[in-house]
Amino acid sequence: MRADRIFCDLPASALQAFETIKYATAYPKGAVLFVEGQAPRGIFVLCKGRVKLSICASDGKTLILKIAEPGEVLGLSATVSGKPYELTAETIDPCQVNFVKREDFLRFLRDHSEACFKVAEQLSEKYNNACHEVRSLGLSHSAAEKLAKLLLEWSSKNGEAAKQEPRLKLALTHEEIAQMIGTSRETVTRLFADLKKRQIVQAKGSTLVIRNKSALRVLASNG
């Protein structure tokens, strides 16, 4: 089982303190860790598995902000500020999570400045990601552009970027991809069909191969 990377290289005293305040839990796929708008109970350190983070409107329209990977701390900004959770967190794999109650976490931060620093770093990363989303959602013109950007982003994550024809595993349905880029499932399906027809991508089961990286890049920058 992978350890909580964020708190991995802390001094022994901090690690020991963390051990006493965390609750290790297993969640099946499709479990909801917390819901947007709820009062913050604490943080959820994702050790294993992936979690879908989304924002929802009152009419049910959903925007998926990102897919959290192991090492990420969920519910962080809410737990620190005391404001309600900003996002809904739902597992898309069976997950191992370390939960820490709010008061325990805040006390831990006050007592261990190295941990405090790590938390600041992770908040910075989330902020960076959120700004990226604002730019992407607010300034991209078309769904085709946003989809192209997303595929390029995903292919650069798992070390495939350098390859001539990067591969990526599609972990989300067309509906979920639509929720990530703010469009409809029908549009995403249509766009994929178009990309395949133009031989820009090729589907091999649930793996997508990017045949024409430069064409995809052109699509991603038509702003």
Place this chain on the structure above:
Amino acid sequence: MASAIQTSCVECVSRSDRLFCDLPADALEAFNRIKTVSPHPRGNVLFREATPARGIYLLCEGKARLSVCSESGKRLTLRIAGPGEVLGISAALSGTPYEVTAETLEDSQVAFVKRKDLLQFLHDYREACLQVVHLLSEDLHVAYDRVRAVGLGRTRHPRVVHVN
């Protein structure tokens, strides 16, 4: 601008109701030593998005617009920062490029701290590190609000209540 530039944190009258500035005496003095204060006229760009993070900018007086830009030059405002706010923390902390462009909206007084000095300061003064964590959380909440607004075309869910 008629008033003289307030350069000492220790004597600053606005200090106590500003989150970052409300530090214990020793941390405050240390911060005072590592900052440099300068006036910035309206329309000055403090830092540009995608440039390497040199340090943080504390708005002692004045206002700044934080925005992001597309390749075609179209600009989207993230928020307006007011006096007492610290800009560029996330980039300076993680050593990544600035995520936004910051431009003064009025004649401002800005305290700059180099990245290297900031990191040392945060390691030396626990209180300051905790303040930064709080500031970053606030920044993040605002960013999520903007994501909600541009992604869903609406502001915060009406049933949500702020718990402070």
